[in-house]
Amino acid sequence: MVISVSLVLLVGIVMFLMIRSGKLKGGPALVAILFGFLLASTDMAPDIQEFLNSLSRTIADIDL
Template sequence: MALTVSLVVLAGIAVLVLLRTGYLRIWPALAAVLFGFTLASTGIAPAISGAISSVAGWISQLG
């Protein structure tokens, strides 16, 4: 749960910065999509959350 809240805050900050600077490229678009799916909790959101958790677990095992 703490990872999800932190990810939402980080993604929200990233989206705000990217909107203010006016960039519209692939990475800002992906950040906006991630932020939207995390907040929306649609039918596909659990799959995305699972993928994010898997990646976070994989990264934590590297260190």
């Protein structure tokens, strides 16, 4: 749950910065948000969540 919330915040901040800089307009941002909500209610949601979890575990295992 913590990874999901922090990932949502990170993506939200990136989207906000893209809108503010003019690289992403309000209409496409709204479509992206709606697409995310619709995608979360499909059968693909658990697979996407597992992919994000494995990606975050891989990143966490990297030693710098």
